Amino acid sequence: MSSYEKLVQNTIDLHRQITQAKLTRRDLLKMGMLSAATGMLLPMSGLSLRALAKDDDPTNPAICPVPGLAPPLGMISPPTRPWIEEMPRLVEKQTVRGNHPDNIDTGYYGYGGAPGPMPVGDAQGRGGDSKIHCLYDHPEMASHFPVQNMGHQAWSANGLIYCPPEKWYELREKQFDHVWHKDLPAGSGGQPAWGFDGVFPGPMFRVRYGEPHFVRIHNDLPTRNLGFGINQTSTHLHNMHMPAESDGNPLLPNYSGSYWDHHYPNVYAGVKQFGGLGNPNEGLGTLFYHDHKLDFTAQNVYAGLVGMTSIYDAPGIYANPTMGDYGDPEEATGWRLPCGPNFEFDVGLVFHDRQFDTLGADFFPLACFDGAVGDKITVNGKIQPFFPVKRRKYRFRMLNIGPSRTYQWALSNNSNFVVIATDGNLLPAPITVKTFQQVPAERFDVILDFSKYVPGTQIILYNRAEQTSGAKPTGKLLTPGVPVLKFIVDTGAVVDNSIIPSTLRPLPDISTPVTNNRTWEFKRRSGEWVVNREPFDRNVISATIQEGTAEKWTIVNGGGGWTHPIHVHHEEHRVLSYNGKPVGGLYAGRKDVISLEKNAYAEIYLRFRDFKGLYVMHCHNTVHEDHAMMVLWKLV
Ligand SMILES: [Cu+2]
Structure with a gap:
């Protein structure tokens, strides 16, 4: 290592120490280590890569290491060979033993209790349900949720919706060693990560409408972090329509040594107006759960706290037997989408880019507020893996967990993606495309048909979008692109009863009249990411919304060279217009993420239904979110 490289490495290590100290943006501002004007670490010796680069142009955004570029402007991960390791399938989550609530662990030191509508825990945080400690720390939170002590609103006999759990699960957040690639200096021993049940990505839940489920999430994370992250969590199930106390609000910490109980009623949105289980045209499919701790979402997700959930329709919910997404292993009922026994052909793909330093250690760019991008793209936790496929159709549930990268997908043989779901x-109806863009937090379900290929055929999934910073892609399309995943077609015959149906889930009616219009401007201001000119403030509720109403929101990118993928909790939206024009294709359906491109504005329609309490809206470039691009809203 040259002395210059050493200096760069020292700078990186210093950044790591600052992150290790769990200092927030506010702490850094207070300590005078952060410039309020530029939002970057001040160019004091040893702290700033910009100081090293001798680039003191104050009008530039903070310099962040450019992935794959030599120091001091960039950072290059150690080399890894492509297609060495097989892509792991997501672990299938099982219920607790006997699917019985008695087999749910009550936690440490006797402060917890059996699952129930009301939390049992310790105000000093010595164990049990974190809600009790949270309410002790933040007593004002009690008033924001409909049931005392943040009890489960859809599990109380006096609630308007009563859906006691039928499926019982536990998750444990813990530290483990993960092998991103065995060629990295850490080798096959791996390096420390945090994950649900000690795996990355976390296990795949397969749940069903009409079968409410319960998940107790034990926080077993250590005090000492990974050089980033904090051992307080809040697990959000992205896109789920659910009671606020189970939503994973950033303000509701699950403390280490304690647990948080999540209750998912699994009724179709709008159930209160519709009756029964609700309208199946409101059905969801590909969801994901991830940490959402205030100020630490990006770091904790980067640490590994993320996993997927698939929800299927209630049996027979459509009177028409050719409709419904039932997860049928025989592929004989409903839309007959690819599934197979044990979901062999219904496969989750979690895309995540990472940066390693010269020595191969994980790096998270604390000082960089544009976002975090890395030069290694992983699929289900492996860098450039291969995946053997049978000669038939597969349903791939593609998820981009960011933190900040946008993909533009294409296949090496220029074949089609049949997109069946957005978010x-x-x-x-399915939409056939050769390429599509995927911003952070977006999901696309695609059907790929390998039946037409001879055994041994190799097809590579490429990312064509060039991106050198967390702010946005450069706009340049690479040819052929960065190879991310290789499919290898197996020999042998295989059964395929699945079909690509000509029609899928009809769009629900959106004729509920709009009773309120709101405008939200997402912008950079004084080095912070703000919504309507203000950074997130836990004491400010920016919208109070009457349950059962519909609203039109105009969301605006206030300028600069950034894109913002905006996400509203609890209720998804329909795009009425984008830059004044109607949208089509992949953007005309129901969505829960909208990418606000540079200077864009969009009108979206939302209904607010069924449950009550405190929710958020935020930018899902989670680095922007943590540096305060988020607002609270309350459903009353
Ligand atoms: Cu953003």
């Missing part, structure tokens, strides 16, 4: 929602 959590099956489209009214």
Whole structure:
């Protein structure tokens, strides 16, 4: 290592120490280590890569290491060979033993209790349900949730919706060693990560409408972090329509040594107006759960706290037997989408880019507020893996967990993606494309048909979008692109009863009249990411919304060279217009993420239904979110 490289490495290590100290943006501002004007670490010796680069132009955004570029402007991960390791399938989550609530662990030191509508825990945080400690720390939170002590609103006999759990699960957040690639200096021993049940990505839940489920999430994370992250969590199930106390609000910490109980009623949105289980045209599909701790979402997700959930329709919910997404292993009922026994052909793909330093250690760019991008793209936790496929159709549930990268997908043989779902929602009809963009937090379900290929055929999934910073892609399309995943077609015959149906889930009616219009401007201001000119403030509720109403929101990118993928909790939206024009294709369906491109504005329609309490809206470039691009809203 040259002395210059050493200096760069020292700078990186210093950044790591600052992150290790769990200092927030506010702490850094207070300590005078952060410039309020530029939002970057001040160019004091040893702290700033910009100081090293001798680039003191104050009008530039903070310099962040450019992935794959030599120091001091960039950072290059150690080399890894492609297609060495097989892509792991997501672990299938099982219920607790006997699917019985008695087999749910009550936690440490006797402060917890059996699952129930009301939390049992310790105000000093010595164990049990974190809600009790949270309410002790933040007593004002009690008033924001409909049931005392943040009890489960859809599990109380006096609630308007009563859906006691039928499926019982536990998750444990813990530290473990993960092998991103065995060629990295850490070798096959791996390096420390945090994950649900000690795996990355966390296990795949397969749940069903009409079968409410319960998940107790034990926080077993250590005090000492990974050089980033904090051992307080809040687990959000992205896109789920659910009671606020189970939503994973950033303000509701699950403390280490304690647990948080999540209750998912699994009724279709709008159930109160519709009756029964609700309207199946509101059905969801591909969801994901991830940490959402205030100020630490990006770091904790980067640490590994993320996993997927698939929800299927209630049996027979559609009177028409050729409709419905039932997860049928025989592929004989409903839309007959690819599934197979044990979901062999219904496969989750979690895309995540990472940066390693010269020595191969994980790096998270604390000082960089544009976002975090890395030069290694992983699929289900492996860098450039291969995946053997049978000669038939597969349903791939593609999820981009960011933190900040946008993909533009294409296949090496220029074949098609048959897109059947955008975010959590099956489209009214499949849409066939050769390429599509995927911003952080978006999901796309695609069908790929390998039946036409001879055994041994190799097809590579490429990312064509060039991106050198967390702010946005450069706009340049690479040819052929960065190879991310290789499919290898197996020999042998295989059964395929699945079909590509000509129509899928109809769009629900959106005729509820709009009773309120709101405008939200997402912008950079004084080095912070703000909504309507203000950074997130836990004491400010920016909208109070009457349950059962519909609203039109105009969301605006206030300028600069950034894109913002905006996400509203609890209720998804329909795009009425984008830059004044109607949208089509992949954007005309139900969505829960909308990418606000540079200077864009969009009108979206939302209904606010069924449950009550405190929710958020935020930018899902989670680095922007943590540096305060988020607002609270309350459903009353
Ligand atoms: Cu943003």
